[in-house]
Amino acid sequence: MASDTLTSGEYIKHHLTNLTFGQHPDGSWGFAHTGEEAAQMGFWAIHVDSMFWSVLLGFILFYIFRKAAKNAHAGVPGGLQNFCEWIVDFINDTVRGSFSGRNPLIAPLAFTIFGWIFLMNFMDLIAVDLLPWLAQLFGQHVLGVDPHHVYFKVVPTTDPNITFGLALGVFILMLYYSIKMKGVGGFFGELAFQPFPKWMFPINLILEGVALIAKPVSLALRLFGNMYAGETIFILIALMYSAGIVMAGFGGLLQLGWAIFHILIITLQAFIFMTLTVVYLDMAHQEHH
Amino acid sequence: MNFNATLIGQMIAFVVFVWFCMKYVWPPMMKALDERKKTIADGLAAAERGQREHELAEERARESLVEAKQQAQEIISRAEKRAAEIVEEAKADARTEGERMIAAARNELDQELNRVKEELRGQVVSIAVAGAEKVLEREVNEQTHNELLTKLAAQI
Numbered sequence: 386m387a388s389d390t391l392t393s394g395e396y397i398k399h400h401l402t403n404l405t406f407g408q409h410p411d412g413s414w415g416f417a418h419t420g421e422e423a424a425q426m427g428f429w430a431i432h433v434d435s436m437f438w439s440v441l442l443g444f445i446l447f448y449i450f451r452k453a454a455k456n457a458h459a460g461v462p463g464g465l466q467n468f469c470e471w472i473v474d475f476i477n478d479t480v481r482g483s484f485s486g487r488n489p490l491i492a493p494l495a496f497t498i499f500g501w502i503f504l505m506n507f508m509d510l511i512a513v514d515l516l517p518w519l520a521q522l523f524g525q526h527v528l529g530v531d532p533h534h535v536y537f538k539v540v541p542t543t544d545p546n547i548t549f550g551l552a553l554g555v556f557i558l559m560l561y562y563s564i565k566m567k568g569v570g571g572f573f574g575e576l577a578f579q580p581f582p583k584w585m586f587p588i589n590l591i592l593e594g595v596a597l598i599a600k601p602v603s604l605a606l607r608l609f610g611n612m613y614a615g616e617t618i619f620i621l622i623a624l625m626y627s628a629g630i631v632m633a634g635f636g637g638l639l640q641l642g643w644a645i646f647h648i649l650i651i652t653l654q655a656f657i658f659m660t661l662t663v664v665y666l667d668m669a670h671q672e673h674h
Numbered sequence: 675m676n677f678n679a680t681l682i683g684q685m686i687a688f689v690v691f692v693w694f695c696m697k698y699v700w701p702p703m704m705k706a707l708d709e710r711k712k713t714i715a716d717g718l719a720a721a722e723r724g725q726r727e728h729e730l731a732e733e734r735a736r737e738s739l740v741e742a743k744q745q746a747q748e749i750i751s752r753a754e755k756r757a758a759e760i761v762e763e764a765k766a767d768a769r770t771e772g773e774r775m776i777a778a779a780r781n782e783l784d785q786e787l788n789r790v791k792e793e794l795r796g797q798v799v800s801i802a803v804a805g806a807e808k809v810l811e812r813e814v815n816e817q818t819h820n821e822l823l824t825k826l827a828a829q830i
Contacts, residue, residue, distance in 0.1 A: 407678065424676050432680040439684060443691045447699065454702040459709030466706075473703045493696035501691060541684075546677060550684025554692075 393624050400517065400620045402536040403432040403544060418534040432544055434520075439541040442504040450500070472500070476659070483663045486670040491663060494558070498551065499659040505541040506612055506651030510644050513619040542612040542654075545605065552605035555662045559600070562669040571672075600665050604658060611654050615647050799827045 398420065405423035407430025408414050416433075417423035423430065453469035462470055476496045484491050508516075517537040524535035541547045563572045576593040577586040622643060625636030803823065 403680075405676075405678070426676075426678070428678050430676070430678040431683060432678065435680055436683050436687075440687050443687060447691060447694055450695075450699045450703075454699045457702045457706035459706055459713050462706075462710075470703065470707060473700075474707060477704075477707075489700075490692075490696060493700040494692050496700070497688070497692045497695045544680065546680035547684045549677070550681045551688055553681070554685050554688045 396624065397617075397620055399533070399536065400513070401538070401543075401617070403538050404434040404520075404536040405430050406433045407431065416534075417536075418531075432538075432546060434536070434538050435541045435544040435547050438508060438539055439501075439505060439547055442508070442541070443501050446500045446504055472496075479660065480663055483660060484667045484670075486667065488562075488666075488670070490558075491666060494666075495659045495663050498555075498662055499655050502542060502551070502608065502658050503651060503655040505547070506655060508540045509543075509612060509615055509619065509647060509651060511539065513616070513623050540612060540616055542608055543616045545609045548605040548609040548612075549601075551608075551658070552601040555604060555665065556601035559665050559669045562666060566670050567672060600661075604661055604665075608654050608658055611650055615643075615650060618643055619647075795827050799823055802826065 402420045403423065405417040405426060406415070407417065407423070407426030409417075409422065410425050417426060417430070449465070450469055450473075453466050456463075457466060457470075473496065476499060477492055480492045480495050516539040517535075520537035521532040521535045524530045525532040538544065560572075563575075567575065576597065577583075577590050579589060580592070581589050619640065622636050622639045625632045625639070627633075628636075
């Protein structure tokens, strides 16, 4: 549904820009009209679309599960309870398989990560133009702004802020439990005194430090990269809709095929993020060999 | 793609959701799951117990059936024995009764025979007396010849 007034490049760029709220360089607060303006806003700006969908999906997830949890009973489970219990049981088994210690935080954490990331990824499967188009209509007719300046990215996990936000949360937990379980000295020793002998500790520190930092970075970038690439492919296929009826039909087929394949990716990415989180936290809990 | 406060917003949301999940979602779900697990385990144990009891009951039923059969057999044989006894008794009774009846009949017959003999004897005596009267053409005094006549009658 690339509109006639946009070139392909503009269309893609438009789709990949977040709706940013922040302080303009001239001091006034408001939405950025272009990607450049958003970049100029610096750190104290916020991606309204990412945050909105992220929080909304979190609310939906926990609304459903809270409802199931409130009515949970040991009798014959109904449809919703059955579904929720299936997921909870699945998460619980996975956590029990990878996490050797006992910590009541881990399973809920793993569940939150899995369910939330899955839902955020799932937004990718909603037709790529639908929600931005609705947002543009809303912006144009209700708010009276230029629709070309209404940016709306509906998949929060294609925003690195979101994935890094999650990964940093996990990272902080890793540091917290490392220090709690091994003490500051123990944690530092783990970083500095292996794998090489103690006198080589600068090298050890660099190696282990990179390994430590790589964990959250790889968590965040893996999810972001997968979802961003998937989203981009959806957008590229959507470009074919403006290239005649034959190409549009072909594009529709491609869109369908990619969406079906993407079902696998979104689930897999959510699962990988969860599993690695559990594994990293397990490592943080364990005294080193 | 800029890094900005969204990062912090997402972290806060993350913390809140994890806290909410840990506090309000996980415990009731786990409780329900554990309770169900326990219920199922109990149910399975009860089922096993029931099965065992069922087997025991079957065993007991089989035993009492055998016993009942034995008893029945015993009763039947006793009854047969009793029946045979009764038949034997009846036969014996019948035989004695028959013998008694035969004896009575014979007795009667004997009496009749004796009576007929007596009568015949009397008649023969009177015929003999009449014949003798005719032969002697004279009256035979019954009183005087009674001894003679009785002797005669006894000889017949």
